[in-house]
Amino acid sequence: MNVIPGVDPEDFSVTSETEVRTEELLINMGPQHPSTHGVLRVVLRTDGELVLEAIPHIGYLHRCAEKIGEKVTPRQFIPYTDRMDYLAGMNMNLGWALTVEKLLGLEVPEKARHLRVLIVELNRIASHLVAAGTYGLDLGSFTPFVYCFREREKILNLFEAVCGARLTYSYITVGGLMADLPSGWLDQCEAFLDQFEPVIDDLHDLLSVNHIFVKRTAGVGVLSRELAVDYGCTGPVLRGSGVDWDLRRDGDPFYTRMYRDYDFEVAVCRDGKYPQPSPPVPTEAVLGDCWHRFFVRMVEVVQSVRLVRQAIEKYRLAEGDIGQPIKLNQKLPPGEVYLETECPKGQMGFMIVSLGEAIPWRVRARSSSFCNLSVLPELCRGCLVADVPAIVGSLDIVLGEVDR
Amino acid sequence: MAQWLSDWLTLSPQWEWVAYLTVALLQAVILLALVMTAVALATWAERKVAGRIQDRLGPTRVGGRFGWLQPLADGLKLFTKEDLIPANADAVLFRLAPYLSFAPVFGVFMALPFSDGWVAHHFNTAAFFILAVLGLEVFGIILGGYASGSKWSLLGGMREAAQVVSYEVPLAFSAMLPILLAGTMDLVAIGEAQRGWFWNWFVFHDPFTFVAFWIYVICAVAGTNRAPFDLAEAESELVAGFHTEYSGFRWSVFYMGEYAAMAAVCGLGVVLFLGGWNGPIPVAEWLFGPASSTSPIVNFLSQLLGAVNFIIKCIIGVVFMISLRWTLPRPRIDQVMSMCWKYCFPLAALAFLGATLWVLMLPDGLLGQGHPKASTCEQSVMVTVERIETP
Amino acid sequence: MTGPDGMAILFWLFAIVTCGGALVVVLSRHIVRAAVGLILSLFGVAMLFLLAGAEFVGAMQLMIYVGGTVVLLAFGVMLTARRPLLPLSTTRDQWLAAVLLACPLTVILVQAALSYAPTDSVSAQVDAHSGVSTPVGMLPVTPARLGMALLGFSQDNHRPDGGEVSHGDSGYLLPFELISVHLLVVLIGAAYLARREVPSGMTPRDNQGQLQ
Amino acid sequence: MFSPITPAHYLFVGIVLFVTGMICLLTKRNIIAILIGVELILNAANINFIAFSSPVLFPKRVPPLVLDGQIFVLFVMILAAAEAAVALAIALHFYSRFGTVDVDQGDELKG
């Protein structure tokens, strides 16, 4: 073979010519971004609009809540739990109170039980309303946000009448509740429920079945059943993937007996259908996508309304008092206890290790938002930048709970 | 008018240009005032309509019960805010961008007729001119996005560029239909061609124009960057898109551009499809008779009525766009683009083809009653030639 | 137009805009500013077209050139721009060569422009049949005429006696068709060249299939 | 000299555009800047076409070109748009291959 002197055949080797390399961008989404729901920071590595990688950075709201819990008595710790998931303070209170009661072997009177159900389910509605409203906002629809917050305000008014606070309630406490309901409160609550139920349909019209909304959420950020379980996702995120799991039904007996004579359905998609009444699932939706996660919350709202109505009835019929809070410096029996409750964001667990003093030796909290957020990199890989808010919003995290 | 001014000031011929300049500036100021009024009204309407939709009242404090003066208050607030220029930004381009965005929209009103003959400059190719000038708005936004020196801004600018350039195509295509039906690009002539009852409006001319009208609506919303197509400033995704780094007066200039563009596309749509200054019922003709045979005053009244008509239709259009914004979520950028290329563009092309065939096959309309003015290209040429040769 | 004097004012205004834009293009070292200069320049050119009575072409200039081509350029700039943007400086000898070449060229061109005296005798068209002479330039150039010319009916040869529009005498049907085909080829070619393959496993819908 | 406007005035604008475009071609290293220079030169040609086809600029309202001038301008614009599209595609390709837009880097075909 004749070789031209001075020319290396390797120089003519053909490289891939069809691929145009665009600049990879590293984008900081947050901690001051409008749609990260707080001080979350997500670092996006994008290729144009395509997200190659999304890494959440957390810790901006860390307040050593667990460590504080090891320095104060259980009743003193109640206000700190308020500030974990500050959108569902009642549920946080309840989780902590139940854990301590389990350690103490304490059971609250019947009337207190129904009042607790009433309050936490009302708070669940409030929390889901925030989730739905801000989710609409994430997708560029402002009006549902206003609608949701209007309804939530009414719930907060009710809470204010009960405990004087609108956000950090410290209402449910170890051994019972801080106060009984004011007179006429139940009628106000029923009036609220009556006017609230039609609003749910409005929200469905504006969001769940809105064509653009479905286009934006259906098939986006699909979280498979296995992945959801592997990552320890809980709550609506888990149920959105089709796992039929709700601690109110499947949890620790100490917790589930609170709901023992209540009638409700777990909001999960069975055979392509959700508990009625709810609009049909759009054909584009894939189980485990953003739409399902969103829709589970909407369905749960309906179920919570049912629960609240039942609780009102039962509370009216129940006799006796609402229980007595334990003493501030009540000694705890030595031992170790862990209890998870079904909070609006997922399963919130508290763990106490006691050496027999009034102050626990160790306190830990298992945060649902934290686990749910951990799946974000998996969901965001390969999506578009515009999908990131949709996915983050569908996880419905509260940074106060993530960072504690 | 310039001649009159020159005579009045008794300017010597070499200084006549001063008169021209003065008159031109005066006209520009009048037009600007008009545009700014429209912008102010639109921002007010935006707040009020949003309030209504969201079960709120909207502004109520400034300027009486209805918050009439809210735009003024907003403007004052914005003017007094600090104008920040980020350290990373390209200062010259950063300053230039808002004006580049607003000026073309302003230019649109130059060619937009408000009534029969009420137009700042009577272009032969007004429809085309408006589409072309409207397309320039995108520069300001691209530049603003680029010059801000922020990645979110850059992404917003890129999205804007891709979106607007794409939607211009179906927009122009759907705007071609009335041009085709009227046989001219002259907006005054197009408006006149829809004289009479509302079924003479081009939107009701045939099924294809009806389709094209809705494509025009979609593309106009998309082309002016309004929700649900406000991808370039999607606050939940790109913080605030191209104007993330803008504040104060420069930011408000961007917004003026947006609201003026809304009014402009509504105006163009009204002239092209909705009969322009011709009301749904030919009241003006009943009242004043045919335009040619009346005195100047009556003629003026008739034109005034037309302008009122036109403005009412524009207001309806603007309110429609506003209520869209407060009702719908925002689609994703790829969905927006695919909607443009997979649905709007083919549909517009089909509608164009269909309307062409319709005119060819049914030159006298479906019921044989005839179209007001379905002149072919050839005829219009002949008419032009005749008009030239009559003197 | 507002008359000869108004036209002069506008002409000078837009001539300055045009030339100024061109100078910005040459003198700025920053590519984005060069692009802005180009926009200004092309906008001025469009306005000059309008002034010269070529309304349709002016609008086309705005739409295609300013609205299309330059947006494309801006796009390209953004896609290829690194941050911070490196101005690619030019060596002094390049500038020297450029100026050295530009000077004689300018001289020649200016000479040519100055020596052009408008002669009006060129094309008053005399119709052979009727003997009527029609000054072709009197006819306004409407979009309709342009369109007809593109379809093969040239109005330059229009018979003033109202006779038939002559067919294909000096129309531009063939170039029009060629341009159309050309555009199609260019579109396909450009799309092919700029085609970008998404890294495998990175399609936006990638993680959808995990459930099925 | 300032008025009335004659074709020569337009020709001067054209000359400025042409010469600046040429200098742009000769001095810029950025591939897109070179493209910009080409656009300037094409516009210089367009201005001349329009100047010779505009009745307004001629005292007797009889320009040498009427339709031809305007139609050629249209063709030039369309070709310029096409050229810009292809050139940009090439530029993107160039950029992806060499990681820069400096045309001097693309001298693989040098002898």
Added chain:
Amino acid sequence: MSSLSLVPQLLLIAWMLPLASFVFIFLTGSFLDRRGRASGFIATAAIAGSFLLSVVAAALWFGYYPLDSNHQASSHPIRPLSGDWYTLAEFGSIKLALGYYIDALTLAMYVMVSFIATLIHIYSFGYMHEELHEVNDPQVILGDGTTLRRPGRFARFFQYLSLFGFSMLGLVIANNLLMTFVFWELVGICSYFLIGFYVERSSATSAGNKAFIVNRVGDFGMVLGLAALLTSCGTLHFDHYQTTNGAHYAGLFFYAKAIQHPASELEPAEGSRSEDSQSNPETPPVTLSGPKGLTYGLLVLAGLALLCGCLGKSAQFPLHVWLPDAMEGPTPVSALIHAATMVAAGVYLVGRIYPLLTPEVLIVVAVIGTITLFMAATIALTATDIKKVLAYSTISQLGYMMLGLGTGGWVAGLFHLFTHAFFKALLFLGSGSVIHACGTNEMPQMGGLLRKMPWTAITMLIGCLAIAGAGIPLWAGFSGYHSKDAILAQVYLFHTTNRFLGWIYYLALVSAALTAFYMFRLWFLTFIGQPRNEHIFGHAHESPKSMTVPLVVLAFFAVVAGWSVPGTHWSLSALLEQARVTPLLENSQVPLFGNVVIPHEHESHEAQIHQLVSLEAFTAGILGFAIAVVFYGARWLDPAKVCQRFFGLYRFLLNKWYFDELYSRLFVRPVTWVASVAAWIDRAVIDWTVDHAAVAVRSLAHLDDWLDRILVDGAVNRLAAAIYGMGEWFRQWQTGRIRNYILWIVVGLVSLFILGSIYFGLGMHLVVGAS
């Protein structure tokens, strides 16, 4: 004429609706498939629209030309509407156009085709519902042993159905043979597509190919016929037509007429038309076009050639072999295309070009029809595949139609076409229903289905009765009774006038008995007796409404299609009578066979002939039915034993008269033999020569190589080194930097300008002034 002038427009829309549906489904099919039945609804709506428009058009027509009892046009002279919609091209008098030729026949065909097609569209909703989802095709075994899974093709099916509807209607309405031919081929291609609908099954594809190729044989003849007519007459229009420059020209019918009546050659128009043209001064004079080279012999040849096409399309002997295989397609297709409409197109075309057919050709038609009719009936006796039985029965019935037409029974033949369309579509749909329920075509696997599928069974029984010609003699009966008796009467008349062709009548009569036998054999085997396959029986079920409703509708028409509307004389045969064309038969003498006479059809209507034939046919039918009862109904005799007894005959029939083998021997084997001989020659002679030549060349090359290296290379290398050195020097200029190149361009430009200025002065007239 105001009401009539709407008719072509209506039919045009009716014709275009399926096309629109086809185009729409074609463009959006993949989208629609995901949305379920949308494509089906579109196609059905289109064809149903066609049907409604056809009915309206027919109403307009018959409102203008009411049917009269004495078969005479009463109020107006009946005049077919003919004209062109769209002109493709014109070469002088030759005009290629899409046009319409509308008479009662066209309208009846339009209504019938669109009606049956509508029903079958509806039926297909049920039958093809599997195609809505992913289909598992058990008949296709893939390489890895699994069965094929493929996406459903619901939309594609309806897309083809729509295309077929369009093509068939176009074929019917064509006003010239060229258009006929185009749509003739289009229906052929639709048939090809639909036979091969299950494209993964090799049997389906080969059946499709077979149908296509066999049809090509016939179409080849048809093309020859077209060429003959075009060259000799200069036109392919049936009727008079007008070119765009306004000249009127005569059509084919006129030329054929002129051949028959040389005296009238120079008259502008024939028959009623000439009167009409005299009475109507607006009718312009007609000019004769073309070289007028048409002779009687040429007309005969052209007729025979065109007949080839008809034989292929209508599956007549010897081109009948494709139709049974075509049953590979889905059953609605078999019903629509391969029973009711497309295969009848051959018969229709014979009817349409009847004025062009000389008596010689008609005799050929009659003979071929007879052979086909008998042969197919015998094959049907032994077939076990339910659809194959019906396929052979279709061939046989088409033979009846051909026979009717060939013996001069124009109305009788076409009448049978219509009635057959109804009851055969019914039978096919019924069989489809059965197949759908059982999942098999084999009748020995069925039995006793009457209980499971009462609707299907009853409607099929009606179909069997109709095809067997059941009826009360001399009074009324199922539709088949009327049409078949009309044909037999005509054949009887023919046989009385031409004794040496008498066997035709007897064969037809025997076949009538056979028809009754095999149809009831089918019915008994399927619906009566003990279930022979419990598994299949267990799964069988009545079909959904969308399938049974068309069955019932068709059953209704299978009963009443032959009746006249009570209280009036309006009937299908009267309707066809109105469209009667008989120009070539007027002297009834066959010039080439002097003693053959084709009788007038009216003579066969005489009571005595009618009664006789009716009774004979009835007897034959009863006989066939009785045998069927003996063998299959009551099972007094075991058919298997009878088969053993006449094993040779049985095998002969079972193998379909060995036609496939015959064609294999005659055509396929010789070709393969020639090919193998050619291959041998190639190997033994040519390859050998080439190989040895190569050896010789190689040794030469070695020599050359040596010379090359020493002499030539030396010189070349020296030269190359010199050029290389030059290149090294030049490449220094090739910097690869674009600006350097531009620099040189500008340098060249400036020097050009300077040079130009020197030569032409500095005034630059070169640029502007000189021109």
